[in-house]
Amino acid sequence: GEWRGWNIHPPGYPVTIGMEKFAEIIKEKSGGELSAKVYNNGVLGDQPDAIQQVRLGGLDWAEFNLGPLGEVAPEANVVSLPFIFNNMDSMHKVMDGPVGEKISAGLEKVGLQPLAYYDSGARSFYNTKHPIETPADMKGLKFRVMSNDLYVQMVDALGGNATPMPYGEVFQSLKLGVIDGAENNYPSYDSSGHYEAAKYYSVTQHLILPECLCMNKKLYDGLSDADKKIVNDAAMESAEVQRAAWAEGAEKSKKEVEASGVKINEIKDKSAFQAAMKPIYDKFMKENPDVAPLVTAIQEAQK
Amino acid sequence: MLTQCTRMLDRLGAVLSKVLNLIGGIALVLLIPSFAWLVYGRYVLNSTPTWVEQVSLLLMVFITFPVAAAGVRANNHLAVTYVRDSMPPRVSAVFAIISYVGMAVFGYFMAESGLMLTTFSWTKIIPIIHISDGWRFIPMVICGSGMVFFSIVHILRIVCGWHKISQSAFYSDDLLDEDAN
Amino acid sequence: MGMTLLLGLFALGIIIGMPVAFALGLAALSAFFYEGLPHFVAFQRLSSGVGTYSLLAIPFFIFAGELMLHGGIANRLVQFATALVGSRRGGLGIVNVFSSMLFGGISGSAVADTSALGSILIPIMKKEGYRADYAVNVTVTSSIAGIMIPPSHNMILYAVAAGGGISVSRLFMAGVVPGVLMCVLLGFAAWIVAVRHGYPSVPFPGWKVVGQTAIRALPGFFTAVIIVGGVLSGIFTVTESGAIGVAYALVITGLVYRELTWAGFVMAVRQASKTTALVMILVGCAAAYGYMLAFYQVPEALAGFITGYTQNPTTILLLINVMLLVAGMVMDMAALILICTPIFLPLAVQFGMDPIQFGMVLMMNLGLGLCTPPVGSCLFVGCAIGGVKIEKAVLTIWPFYLAILVALALTTYVPAVSLTLPNLVFGN
Numbered sequence: 001g002e003w004r005g006w007n008i009h010p011p012g013y014p015v016t017i018g019m020e021k022f023a024e025i026i027k028e029k030s031g032g033e034l035s036a037k038v039y040n041n042g043v044l045g046d047q048p049d050a051i052q053q054v055r056l057g058g059l060d061w062a063e064f065n066l067g068p069l070g071e072v073a074p075e076a077n078v079v080s081l082p083f084i085f086n087n088m089d090s091m092h093k094v095m096d097g098p099v100g101e102k103i104s105a106g107l108e109k110v111g112l113q114p115l116a117y118y119d120s121g122a123r124s125f126y127n128t129k130h131p132i133e134t135p136a137d138m139k140g141l142k143f144r145v146m147s148n149d150l151y152v153q154m155v156d157a158l159g160g161n162a163t164p165m166p167y168g169e170v171f172q173s174l175k176l177g178v179i180d181g182a183e184n185n186y187p188s189y190d191s192s193g194h195y196e197a198a199k200y201y202s203v204t205q206h207l208i209l210p211e212c213l214c215m216n217k218k219l220y221d222g223l224s225d226a227d228k229k230i231v232n233d234a235a236m237e238s239a240e241v242q243r244a245a246w247a248e249g250a251e252k253s254k255k256e257v258e259a260s261g262v263k264i265n266e267i268k269d270k271s272a273f274q275a276a277m278k279p280i281y282d283k284f285m286k287e288n289p290d291v292a293p294l295v296t297a298i299q300e301a302q303k
Numbered sequence: 304m305l306t307q308c309t310r311m312l313d314r315l316g317a318v319l320s321k322v323l324n325l326i327g328g329i330a331l332v333l334l335i336p337s338f339a340w341l342v343y344g345r346y347v348l349n350s351t352p353t354w355v356e357q358v359s360l361l362l363m364v365f366i367t368f369p370v371a372a373a374g375v376r377a378n379n380h381l382a383v384t385y386v387r388d389s390m391p392p393r394v395s396a397v398f399a400i401i402s403y404v405g406m407a408v409f410g411y412f413m414a415e416s417g418l419m420l421t422t423f424s425w426t427k428i429i430p431i432i433h434i435s436d437g438w439r440f441i442p443m444v445i446c447g448s449g450m451v452f453f454s455i456v457h458i459l460r461i462v463c464g465w466h467k468i469s470q471s472a473f474y475s476d477d478l479l480d481e482d483a484n
Numbered sequence: 485m486g487m488t489l490l491l492g493l494f495a496l497g498i499i500i501g502m503p504v505a506f507a508l509g510l511a512a513l514s515a516f517f518y519e520g521l522p523h524f525v526a527f528q529r530l531s532s533g534v535g536t537y538s539l540l541a542i543p544f545f546i547f548a549g550e551l552m553l554h555g556g557i558a559n560r561l562v563q564f565a566t567a568l569v570g571s572r573r574g575g576l577g578i579v580n581v582f583s584s585m586l587f588g589g590i591s592g593s594a595v596a597d598t599s600a601l602g603s604i605l606i607p608i609m610k611k612e613g614y615r616a617d618y619a620v621n622v623t624v625t626s627s628i629a630g631i632m633i634p635p636s637h638n639m640i641l642y643a644v645a646a647g648g649g650i651s652v653s654r655l656f657m658a659g660v661v662p663g664v665l666m667c668v669l670l671g672f673a674a675w676i677v678a679v680r681h682g683y684p685s686v687p688f689p690g691w692k693v694v695g696q697t698a699i700r701a702l703p704g705f706f707t708a709v710i711i712v713g714g715v716l717s718g719i720f721t722v723t724e725s726g727a728i729g730v731a732y733a734l735v736i737t738g739l740v741y742r743e744l745t746w747a748g749f750v751m752a753v754r755q756a757s758k759t760t761a762l763v764m765i766l767v768g769c770a771a772a773y774g775y776m777l778a779f780y781q782v783p784e785a786l787a788g789f790i791t792g793y794t795q796n797p798t799t800i801l802l803l804i805n806v807m808l809l810v811a812g813m814v815m816d817m818a819a820l821i822l823i824c825t826p827i828f829l830p831l832a833v834q835f836g837m838d839p840i841q842f843g844m845v846l847m848m849n850l851g852l853g854l855c856t857p858p859v860g861s862c863l864f865v866g867c868a869i870g871g872v873k874i875e876k877a878v879l880t881i882w883p884f885y886l887a888i889l890v891a892l893a894l895t896t897y898v899p900a901v902s903l904t905l906p907n908l909v910f911g912n
């Protein structure tokens with residue numbers, strides 16, 4: 001039957017465009033034998049639930065961020081280490097190489113068949129007070145982060161006050177001063193309206209989290225070789241479409257927030273930020289010895 | 304024989320529902336100091352306790368499911384009994400039995416799925432507080448089992464008191480000779 | 485066929501008197517089996533629905549309301565209102581409405597309002613020569629103010645049902661004007677009826693007594709100031725303000741008023757955890773049901789059906805109102821917020837209504853339903869307290885219905901009624 005696909009984003013969003021492209025291609029190439037449908041806006045559940053559903057076969061395919069995937073597969077958690085990628089290009093280089101394959105293998109172990117890696121840009125800090133040039137500028141500021149130990153440790157290591165909070169409460173909290181800042185990519189900073197409340201966007205790019213187009217492993221394994229090829233090719237093609245749409249959207253959002261008076265500052269030298277991450281990396285490698293080589297491999301690949 | 308058995312189960316149910324309500328009440332009370340500490344930490348210590356969000360979500364689950372199960376025994380769930388109450392007593396008793404059967408079935412699948420989700424999520428760790436994600440689903444196993452048990456007792460009570468059923472009798476506590484509440 | 489199963493089994497469950505939550509859950513579960521979807525997903529949705537962070541404020545508000553009931557805050561508010569406005573003609577009717585405005589501003593629950601104020605005011609009114617049905621009617625209709633005037637846990641429920649994109653603080657602010665408007669209109673209706681029946685007034689006790697009762701009532705009323713003020717000033721989030729409100733109410737009722745006993749505290753905890761569980765299990769089951777509504781694309785189908793019939797916004801808003809009213813008459817509020825929001829909100833938005841404004845319209849309609857037969861928990865509680873038969877109370881309730889309907893019409897067709905204040909406070 002028709003594969004049911006989970007997507008957290010609204011129609012017209014780069015990920016949605018990519019997923020629809022995938023559905024279109026497999027239908028066309030298989031002569032209608034394979035078909036897939038996208039349920040947008042997360043109507044079939046939130047992300048952790050949907051991950052569970054794809055693993056157990058409650059959903060057939062989906063597009064997930066590697067952040068929450070890291071909770072179920074330690075290999076995927078590696079990319080959540082702050083400042084692990086220098087920039088978008090080196091993330092692409094790493095993910096399209098042997099490291100990407102290792103991460104894919106980790107996801108396969110928990111019942112997910114990765115098909116392609118999508119983009120979700122680079123996350124940077126924004127706040128209501130002043131530009132962040134060095135870690136010292138973060139001292140005492142309350143930053144909202146997602147509920148993930150690594151992100152909490154990151155803000156604390158930089159001298160800020162990490163405040164996990166549901167995404168829906170962030171706008172009001174910024175506006176009213178419950179928190180001083182948060183962190184996200186340009187399109188989310190723009191569409192959430194957070195830029196109206198927090199006018200300083202500092203391009204730290206501390207998290208460059210790829211996203212994964214994936215399907216239920218059993219379902220994938222049951223496909224004929226010909227169908228597998230159709231699916232893989234379609235996924236790769238859709239990733240190109242998604243990455244292009246993402247880059248375009250990010251640029252547009254950046255221009256828009258800038259036009260509204262947001263002060264964007266680039267950070268020329270990130271070494272002070274990276275140096276502050278040392279204890280976090282050490283702790284992570286000690287606690288996850290199995291994936292430690294992966295961390296080293298990512299660092300080597302970017303040298 | 305059946306009546307005696309029902310009475311015994313009902314007495315067991317009374318104890319069980321007290322325990323379930325106690326779990327929920329404690330979880331509710333624990334929420335207050337957690338949030339007081341959150342606010343205190345953020346403003347006074349300038350270091351927000353990061354565990355409150357996850358712990359409070361867990362507490363919410365521990366309030367809802369046990370107390371909801373006890374609510375099946377006490378018949379205090381929101382329901383529209385208007386139609387049922389305007390039926391002749393025997394018909395409304397049949398309606399009640401069907402509805403309890405439905406609730407028992409729902410409870411069975413809740414317990415079964417809860418158990419499955421508990422075991423499946425057992426190795427996943429809730430971030431920040433570092434306990435098993437499986438804990439989130441254990442209250443559902445309790446609630447589902449409780450629903451099955453309480454629904455069956457309700458059905459038995461109706462069946463036992465069949466000979467003297469009157470309007471709304473099946474959700475009053477004096478259906479059996481002795482009030483076991 | 486699957487959609488019929490989903491909607492039909494739910495209706496059947498309701499008719500035979502199955503609790504709404506489990507009727508929703510069982511109907512959803514059957515649809516899962518029918519479609520061959522793994523049924524654990526239904527319970528995963530249920531569990532996640534219960535564990536929603538934004539809903540954590542609900543147990544706090546309910547708990548605060550229970551503490552006020554058992555700790556002496558409610559009767560102090562009534563004493564203050566009686567001293568202030570009791571000397572007008574038919575004054576106790578107006579006292580009743582005014583008390584609801586103050587009390588509802590804290591508990592945010594219409595049923596708590598009815599039982600708390602009703603058990604104090606209805607006996608007093610009867611003793612002073614007011615007819616019992618009048619006392620009941622004023623009490624139950626004015627209790628709807630508790631839903632509109634912030635804080636209100638039903639608005640949090642609405643914000644969550646709407647998908648989390650609506651700010652609770654904005655909703656809170658939006659409720660003030662419609663809530664006060666409703667109170668003014670109800671007070672007017674109470675006054676007219678009282679004058680026609682020649683109801684007496686209590687003598688004015690003098691400004692000194694007004695001042696004294698105000699001072700006695702103030703610490704309790706401050707619970708509302710803390711909750712709403714904490715949110716508006718940005719000191720607390722909505723959830724935190726609820727927790728702080730409870731902590732404050734504990735201090736006031738336990739240490740200042742010294743009316744909260746250990747037994748009263750235990751009772752408050754029991755009642756609050758019970759109400760919380762009943763609402764949250766409903767939220768969870770509605771989430772499972774919502775999964776299948778989304779699966780069958782029911783909201784889109786309904787919107788298509790209605791817009792195929794008419795495209796006139798005025799007619800469509802009227803139609804939405806009528807459907808909500810009818811639904812409110814036969815079912816209870818919390819369930820309907822969860823069921824109706826995903827179905828009607830997109831339609832209302834499509835025809836130019838702001839989601840905040842739709843929230844107000846939804847609250848008023850469903851609130852009115854709490855005071856109507858055949859199913860209206862406020863009416864039931866009020867009649868039980870007043871010792872009046874429901875059929876009899878309803879015979880003389882129409883002036884109060886009329887007042888609410890006027891407020892409803894203004895809220896539906898004049899966006900400024902709901903939107904001016906939040907826009908003023910938070911900007912557009």
Ligand code: NA
Nearest residue numbers: 588592633635
């Ligand atoms: Na209120």
Ligand code: NA
Nearest residue numbers: 812813853859
């Ligand atoms: Na009703």
